[in-house]
Amino acid sequence: MKAFVVEKTEDKEFISEVKDLPIPKCQEKDEIVIKVTYSSLNYKDALSSIGNPGVTKNFPHITGIDVAGTVYETTSTIFKVGERVLVTGYDLGMNTDGGHAQFVKVPASWVARIPDAITEKEIMTFGTAGLTAALSINELISNHIKPENGDILVTGATGGVGSIAVSILSKLGYNVIAISGKSEKYEYLKRIGATQIISREEFLSTSTKPLLAEKYAGVVDTVGGDILAAALKQIKYDGVATCCGLTSSHELNTNVFPFILRGVRLIGIDSVECKLEKKQTAWEKLASRWKVNNLTNMTNEISLYEIKDAYEQLLSGKAVGRYVVKISE
Structure with missing residues (x-):
């Protein structure tokens, strides 16, 4: 072979x-x-x-x-x-x-x-990235984050997990705000469902305060580091952030204010060792109502x-x- x-x-x-x-x-x-x-x-x-x-x-x-x-x-x-x-x-x-x-x-x-x-090619287009995105979105839905609650922020949006998350969330009726450091790919992000794109530099420029204005009902974070720290400060009351990656950094320099003043929840996503039943359920969703066009x-x-x-x-x-x-x- x-x-x-x-x-x-x-x-x-x-x-x-x-x-x-x-x-x-x-x-x-x-x-x-x-x-x-x-x-x-x-x-x-x-x-x-x-x-x-x-x-x-x-x-x-x-x-x-x-x-x-x-x-x-x-x-x-x-x-x-x-x-x-x-x-x-x-x-x-x-x-x-x-x-x-x-x-x-x-x-x-x-x-x-x-x-x-679903075909083998389609399911591998999803792959671990799609599974991770699906598990992340499932946590938002399980925690009652609905489209009418407000915008969803997706970080690292041009990557595998980010791209699929943007597409699925858009299909489910959410308004998706994407963060990307690749200005030449903004049109790509709009094609797959993002309604607004924020540059990485712009997003981090106002992140020095311990708490920022409430903007997002939920966050799908794929990069970690300072971007996740800044996102946590802008989540609305009772909002949710999922975390699945560390391409920016494995460090998280944050404070307790979002958690104790706004009831924000930070949920870790692991697609590697999670139970096979949970994976099979996610694949069924990706093959049906969450399958993007x-x-x-x-x-x-x-x-x-x-x-x-x-x-x-x-x-x-x-x-x-x-x-x-x-x-x-």
């Missing part, structure tokens, strides 16, 4: 290329070998490709934290050969070989069924041989939307 492999050299540098490897086989109970049709690219994949020890410690290594395809071989009684399945999260693509290969072996406990109303506007389809160049775009902050990797028919 063909696979995108990252290797560690003797001088502790990392090289990557598409290589020929043996097809994995089921050897223990409750394993599944998936014949991969599509995968995707995420920031975590890019970090793995350069040997980030917080993501991957075992090399050589196949990247890819998302995978969709059909069951090729199984020792599980739950799944049958030929069923359409996907995996996101858990240890896939981290210290377990990932989805950037024509075949991948995983524990059956990681595997979800692909809903009938503009997936093609945010999708860059590439091959295994184009992954390396795409990683450079991700790591340099130049990527827009989602990268979907076509593996096989």
Whole structure:
């Protein structure tokens, strides 16, 4: 089989290329070998490709934290050969070989069924980014943040999670305000559903006060750091912010005023280890009433041989939307 492999050299540098490897086989109970049709690219994949020890410690290594395809071989009684399945999260693509290969072996406990109303390409356009966006939006809805309550702020809006969040929220009737540091992509954000775009610099320019005027009913934050800190100060009474990323910073320099004076709630989103039932419910929503019509506007389809160049775009902050990797028919 063909696979995108990252290797560690003797001088502790990392090289990557598409290589020929043996097809994995089921050897223990409750394993599944998936014949991969599509995968995707995420920031975590890019970090793995350069040997980030917080993501991957075992090399050589196949990247890819998302995978969709059909069951090729199984020792599980739950799944049958030929069923359409996907995996996101858990240890896939981290210290377990990932989805950037024509075949991948995983524990059956990681595997979800692909809903009938969505294709493998579409579900990988969503991928971990779409799942994370869906989990974030679900928290807003579960906490009674409705379109009539006010605007929703989405940070890092041109990224994978941000783009999908903007699109879903717009479809559900929310007025979406997007933050982006990429002025050349403002039209893109409007096409996918944002009604207003604020530059990163403008948003941070008034953030020195401990509390700011109430502007947003909810926030979907994908970047962390000072942007999240500034957003918390502007959430309306009883509002909600979800947090799922750290591309700006893992530090959060804030104060207690939004929480004790306005009852603001900050909810962490984890799409990696959350229960499979929760993931399956999110996939069902993404395949039906939350399925957006503009997936093609945010999708860059590439091959295994184009992954390396795409990683450079991700790591340099130049990527827009989602990268979907076509593996096989």
